[in-house]
Amino acid sequence: MNYWLKELQVALYSLSKRPSFAAVVILTLSITLGAFITMVTLNYTVLLKPLPYPQQERLFVVEGERHDNGKFLGAGVHSYAGAVDAYKNNDKFSQSALLHYEELQVSNLAGIPKVFATFTTPELFNLLGAQMAVGRYFDKNEGLDTHVPVAVISYDLWQKDFNGRADVLAQKIEIGQVGYKIIGVLSEQFVEPALYMQGRQTQIWLPFDFNSRDEQTRRNWIAGFFELKLVGKLATGVTPAQAQQYLSARINERFVQEAKAFPWGQNVSTKAKLKTFEEVIIGDSRSTSLMMLGAVFALLLIACANISNLFLSRAAEKQRQYAIQATLGAQKHHIFRGIFIESFVLTLTATVIGLVLSHFSFSFIREYADGHLPRLEELSINYIVVFFSVLISILIASVFGFIISNLIDYKALNNVLRVSGKGSGLQISAKTRSVLIISQVALAGVLLTINFSFFKNSLQVIEQPSGFKTENVYWVSVDSSGQQFNRDERIAFIDHLTSELDNISGVNKVSNAIYPPLITNNWTSILTKDAARAGEKVLPNVNLVDEKYLSTFDIPLVMGRDFKAEEIRNSEKVMLVNETVANSFGGAKSVLGKNLYWDDKEDPYKVIGIVKDVYVPRAGDVPQMFTGRTSSLSFMISVSPNANLSKIELNKVLRKINRNLRVGEYIKVDEAYRALLSRDIAIATITSILSLLTLLLAGMGIYGVLSYSVNLRTYELGVRMALGGSPKILSKLVLFDCSKPVLLGLIVSVAFISGLYFIANSYYELEVGFSYLAFVLAFLSILLVSLFSCFIPMSKVVYNKPVRALK
Numbered sequence: 001m002n003y004w005l006k007e008l009q010v011a012l013y014s015l016s017k018r019p020s021f022a023a024v025v026i027l028t029l030s031i032t033l034g035a036f037i038t039m040v041t042l043n044y045t046v047l048l049k050p051l052p053y054p055q056q057e058r059l060f061v062v063e064g065e066r067h068d069n070g071k072f073l074g075a076g077v078h079s080y081a082g083a084v085d086a087y088k089n090n091d092k093f094s095q096s097a098l099l100h101y102e103e104l105q106v107s108n109l110a111g112i113p114k115v116f117a118t119f120t121t122p123e124l125f126n127l128l129g130a131q132m133a134v135g136r137y138f139d140k141n142e143g144l145d146t147h148v149p150v151a152v153i154s155y156d157l158w159q160k161d162f163n164g165r166a167d168v169l170a171q172k173i174e175i176g177q178v179g180y181k182i183i184g185v186l187s188e189q190f191v192e193p194a195l196y197m198q199g200r201q202t203q204i205w206l207p208f209d210f211n212s213r214d215e216q217t218r219r220n221w222i223a224g225f226f227e228l229k230l231v232g233k234l235a236t237g238v239t240p241a242q243a244q245q246y247l248s249a250r251i252n253e254r255f256v257q258e259a260k261a262f263p264w265g266q267n268v269s270t271k272a273k274l275k276t277f278e279e280v281i282i283g284d285s286r287s288t289s290l291m292m293l294g295a296v297f298a299l300l301l302i303a304c305a306n307i308s309n310l311f312l313s314r315a316a317e318k319q320r321q322y323a324i325q326a327t328l329g330a331q332k333h334h335i336f337r338g339i340f341i342e343s344f345v346l347t348l349t350a351t352v353i354g355l356v357l358s359h360f361s362f363s364f365i366r367e368y369a370d371g372h373l374p375r376l377e378e379l380s381i382n383y384i385v386v387f388f389s390v391l392i393s394i395l396i397a398s399v400f401g402f403i404i405s406n407l408i409d410y411k412a413l414n415n416v417l418r419v420s421g422k423g424s425g426l427q428i429s430a431k432t433r434s435v436l437i438i439s440q441v442a443l444a445g446v447l448l449t450i451n452f453s454f455f456k457n458s459l460q461v462i463e464q465p466s467g468f469k470t471e472n473v474y475w476v477s478v479d480s481s482g483q484q485f486n487r488d489e490r491i492a493f494i495d496h497l498t499s500e501l502d503n504i505s506g507v508n509k510v511s512n513a514i515y516p517p518l519i520t521n522n523w524t525s526i527l528t529k530d531a532a533r534a535g536e537k538v539l540p541n542v543n544l545v546d547e548k549y550l551s552t553f554d555i556p557l558v559m560g561r562d563f564k565a566e567e568i569r570n571s572e573k574v575m576l577v578n579e580t581v582a583n584s585f586g587g588a589k590s591v592l593g594k595n596l597y598w599d600d601k602e603d604p605y606k607v608i609g610i611v612k613d614v615y616v617p618r619a620g621d622v623p624q625m626f627t628g629r630t631s632s633l634s635f636m637i638s639v640s641p642n643a644n645l646s647k648i649e650l651n652k653v654l655r656k657i658n659r660n661l662r663v664g665e666y667i668k669v670d671e672a673y674r675a676l677l678s679r680d681i682a683i684a685t686i687t688s689i690l691s692l693l694t695l696l697l698a699g700m701g702i703y704g705v706l707s708y709s710v711n712l713r714t715y716e717l718g719v720r721m722a723l724g725g726s727p728k729i730l731s732k733l734v735l736f737d738c739s740k741p742v743l744l745g746l747i748v749s750v751a752f753i754s755g756l757y758f759i760a761n762s763y764y765e766l767e768v769g770f771s772y773l774a775f776v777l778a779f780l781s782i783l784l785v786s787l788f789s790c791f792i793p794m795s796k797v798v799y800n801k802p803v804r805a806l807k
Contacts, residue, residue: 004341011342021314022346025307028697029350032296032303033392034357035693039293041358041385042365045375046289051277052191052378054129055233059277060093060240061195062086062230062247068537069267074524077224079270080217082251086230086272087121087144089250092243093232097124098144100211101196101227104204105479105664108174109161112662115203117175119211125152127233128193133158135169135184142207151180152205155188173204180206191378194281195229199371221258222265231277240274247272262600281374289373291450295690298447302694304396305440306701308403311343312432313708315404340401347393347400355381355389368682434741436705441745444698444782446752451687451694452774458680458687467614468517469554469638470670474645475516476501477665478633478654490631500657501635501650506643511552511636512629513545516669517614518676520622527577527625528597529585531604538584540577540623544630550576550611552638559588560609568628575605576626579613584623598625617676634665695781703789706738710793721802730798731791738790746779 015022053059064082066073087098100119105112122138130137133155142148151173153162162168172179192202217223234243248271259265362379370376478497485493494512502510515522523542529535543549547563550556558579567574575596582588585596588610595604605627616622639645647666654661674681717730753775 004337007338007341008345010338011345014342015345018314021310025310025346026350026353028303028307028700029347029396030353030357031693032300032697033350033354033389034361035296036300036392037351037354037358037385037389038361038365039289039296040388041362041379041381042373043289043293044384045378046282046285046373049375049378051193051281052129053127053193053277056277058234059127060232060234060243060274061277061280062232063273063275064224064251065271065273066224067269067271073268073539074224075273076226078228078230079221079224079251079255080213080228081219081221082255082270083228083230084144084218085254086247086251090232090247092235092238092246094235095123095127096230096232097121097127098208099124099195099229099231100208100213100225101200101202101229102212104175105662106173106175106204107662108172108179113161114664115157116200117204117206118202119206119208121208124231127231128190130190131187133185133187135182137184137186137205138207144208146207147209148207149178149180149210150183150207152184152186153182154186154201154203155190156201157203158185175204175206178210180204180210191375193277194374195231195277196227197371198283198374199376201377221254222262244272244274247274265600283374285373292686295447295450298443299690299693299697302440302443302447302697302701304399305436305443306697306704308400309436309701309704309708311339311400311404313704315339336401336405339404340397343397343400344394347397348390351389351393355386358385368678368685372679372682430709433705433709434744437702437741438745438748440698440701441742441782441786442748442752444694445746445749445778446756447694448691448778448781449749449753449775451691452777455684455687455691456774458683461617461680462677462684464615464617466518466616466673467555467612469552470518470673472639472641472643473516473553473669474637474639475665475667475669475672476635476637476650476663478635479662479664480633480658480660487631491629494631494633497633497654497657498635500653501637504645504649504653506640506645507637508640509548509552509638511546511548511638512632512634513543513549513636514630514632514634515543516636516667516672517553517555517624518616518669518673519543520616520619520624525599525625527581529594531597536585538581538623540581540625543624543626544628544632545626546628546630549626549636552636555614556612558582558610558612560592560607562609563628571629573603573605574608574627576609576611577607578611578622578624580621581623581625582610598627617673617680636669695785698782699785699789702742702786703792706786706789707793709738710734710790710797714797717797718802718804721798727798731794734794734798735787735790738786742783742786746782 050056051059062078063076064078065075066077083098087096090096098119098121102117102119103114104117105114120138122140122143125137135152137152138150142150153168153173158164158168162171165171168182168185171182173182174180186205194200234240251272252270255270256268259268359381362376365373365379366376498510498512501507520541524539525542527538527540545563546568547565550562557576560576563574563576566572575598577591577596579588582591585591585594591607592610593607595606597604611624611626613621614624637645647663650663650666654663713734717725717734720730721727
C-alpha cells in the first residue's frame with residue numbers, strides 16, 4: 001500500500017513538471033469520455049434499463065389493424081365502440097385500461113393554459129404502479145359509466161400552477177362547463193409511458209367518461225382513432241398469441257357486420273395486435289441510439305490513439321528515469337505500475353470532468369431530441385454510470401500502461417546510462433507509427449463519412465422548400481365555451497367571426513379551415529372512382545376549407561380552378577385533390593372534371609382542381625383532398641410582414657363579439673414548421689460537432705506521429721541536402737513516405753464502410769445510404785490534414801541550410 005502511495009506521489013510530481021502534457025491529455029479525454037458516458041447512459045436507458053412498472057413483461061398495448069381484401073391499410077387505430085367492448089368483455093387480461101389523449105384549456109388557471117390531458121379508467125394507475133405525492137388516484141366509483149368529475153394532476157402542474165399549495169385537494173379544475181375536483185397529485189418520480197407520442201407528458205388525468213367524443217362516435221364501430229388506446233396486463237397462463245386471437249375475433253365480428261352497410265366495406269376487416277410496453281415506447285429508437293453510441297465510441301478510439309502517441313513521446317523523454325529504475329532493480333511490472341498510476345491519475349481526472357459534462361449534456365439532448373427518443377426524462381448520473389465510468393478510466397489507463405511498457409526495451413535500458421543517453425534514445429518503431437496513423441485515419445474516415453452522410457441528408461430536408469407560405473401566418477381556433485349551435489347558426493357565426501378577424505389591423509386574409517397544410521395525419525378517409533367502391537382506393541388526408549385557403553398559403557394549382565364562394569356557402573359536392581391523389585388515379589388529366597366517391601357518401605364529388613403537392617418534413621408523398629365547408633371554429637390568418645398578431649389582441653376582439661369566447665389554438669405556422677424540422681436540425685448539429693471533433697482529434701494525432709517521423713529523419717535529410725538534393729525532390733520523398741500509411745488507412749475505411757453498408761442492407765434490412773459526396777469530402781479532409789501535418793515539420797528542415805540539420 002505504501003508503495004502505491006509513493007508511486008502516486010511520484011506521478012503527481014512528474015505531471016506537475018509537464019502541465020501542458022497533462023492538460024492536453026485531460027482535455028482530450030474529458031470531452032470524448034463525456035460524450036461516451038452520455039451515449040452509454042442513453043443506450044442503457046433505452047435498451048437495458050427495465051421500465052419503471054411492475055411486471056413490465058406482462059404489460060401490453062392492443063393496437064388495431066385495418067385490412068381490405070387482405071391488403072394492409074393501416075395500424076394503431078381503434079374504433080371507440082370496439083375498444084370499449086374489448087375493455088368490458090376481456091378475460092385474457094387480469095386488468096385493462098382505456099386511454100384517450102387530448103389537449104384542453106383550463107379556464108380557472110392563470111393565462112387559461114392549454115394542457116395535455118389523458119382520459120382513463122382507474123386500472124391504469126395500478127398497472128403502472130403509480131405512487132401519489134398527495135391524495136389518491138381513481139377508484140371503481142369513478143370508473144367507466146359513472147360520470148364522476150374528479151381529476152388527478154401531475155407533480156409539475158401542482159408546483160407550477162398551484163405553487164405546491166397544501167390544500168390542493170380542496171381545489172377544482174374547470175374545463176369547458178365542467179369543474180373537476182382534484183383528488184390526487186402524482187409523485188415527482190412517476191414516469192408516464194409514452195404510448196401515444198414521444199415527449200408528451202400528461203398534466204391532468206380525467207375519468208374516461210368525460211372525453212370529447214360525441215354519442216354518435218361512441219356507438220361507432222368503424223371510425224378509428226390514433227389517440228384511443230387499450231392497454232392491459234396479461235392474465236396468468238395466457239400467451240400474447242391467445243389474447244391477440246381472442247380480441248381479434250371479438251372486435252372483427254362486429255366491425256365486419258357494421259362495415260357491410262357501406263359500399264366500400266364489403267371486404268374490409270380488422271384485427272388486434274399486441275405489443276409490449278417496451279416495443280411501443282422504444283419503437284425504432286434502438287438503431288438511432290446505437291448509431292450515436294458507435295460514432296462516439298469511434299471518436300473515443302481516435303482520442304485514445306492520439307493520446308497513445310503523446311504517452312509514447314512521454315516515455316521517450318523519461319527513458320533515463322526508467323534506466324535508473326532498472327539499474328536499481330526495478331522489474332518490467334514495476335515500470336508498468338508507474339506508467340499505469342500516472343495514466344490513471346489523468347484518466348480519472350478526465351472521467352470526473354466528463355461526468356460533469358455528461359450531466360449538462362442531458363439537458364441538451366432533452367431539448368433537441370425530445371419527441372424523437374424515448375425515456376429522456378429518466379437520463380441521470382447514478383451509481384451505475386459512475387461505476388462504469390471509473391471502470392472505463394481504469395481500462396484506458398491499463399491499456400496505455402500495457403502498450404507503453406511493452407514498447408520499452410527493458411534489456412536496453414542499462415545501456416542508456418552507459419553511453420549517457422547519446423545515440424540510444426528510445427524511439428517509436430516505424431511499425432508502431434504506421435499502426436497509429438492507419439488506425440486514426442481509418443476511424444476518422446468511417447466516422448466522417450457517416451457524419452457527412454447524415455448531415456447532407458438532414459440539410460436536404462431543412463433546405464427543401466415547403467411549397468406553401470409559412471411566414472406571417474397564424475393558426476387560431478376559437479373556444480366557444482360549450483355554446484350550442486345548429487349547423488346554420490354555426491356557419492353564420494363563423495362568417496361573423498371571419499369578418500371581425502379580417503378587420504384587425506395588419507390582417508391581410510382570413511380563411512376558415514380545419515388545418516394548415518403541415519398537418520397530415522388527423523383525418524384520413526377513402527376515395528374511389530366507382531360507386532361500387534370496388535376499384536383503386538386512395539386514403540387521403542382530408543381538410544375542409546374555404547375559397548381563401550389556397551391563396552392564404554400561396555399554394556398553386558397545377559390544373560383546374562379553386563373553389564368559388566357560392567360553392568363553399570352552399571356546401572356543393574366539389575373537391576380539390578393534390579398531385580399525389582391525382583397520380584394514384586392515373587394523373588391530373590385522368591381525374592380533373594371526373595367524379596370521385598368519398599367514404600360512404602352516396603353522391604360523388606366532382607374534382608374541379610389539382611393542387612400542387614406541399615412538402616412536409618419526413619412525411620413523404622401525402623395524398624390530400626380538400627372540400628368545403630367546415631363548421632369548425634378554426635382559422636388561418638395571414639398578416640403583413642411587420643404585423644404581430646398577439647393572443648391578447650385576439651382575445652380582446654373575441655370578447656367584444658361574445659364574452660364567453662376565447663382563443664384555443666394559437667400557433668405560428670412558421671414555428672410549427674420549424675418544430676417538424678427539429679429532428680433534422682438536431683442531427684445536423686450533432687454531426688457537425690462530431691465531425692469537427694473528429695478532424696481536430698485525428699489531426700492532432702496524425703500531426704504528432706508524422707512530425708515525430710520527420711524529425712527522426714532530420715540527420716538523413718541534412719546529408720541528402722549536403723549532397724545536392726533539392727528541397728522539391730526531398731519534399732516529394734518525405735510526402736511519399738508519409739502518405740503510405742495514410743492511404744492504407746483510407747483503404748481500410750473504404751473496406752469497413754462497404755462492409756457496413758452490405759451488412760446493414762442485406763442482413764438487417766436497414767436502408768443505409770452513404771453519400772458519395774460525403775465519402776469524397778471525408779477523404780479529402782483527411783488527406784489535407786495529413787499533408788499539412790507532414791509539410792509543416794518537413795519544411796523546417798528541407799527549406800533551411802543543411803548545416804542546421806547536421807548539427
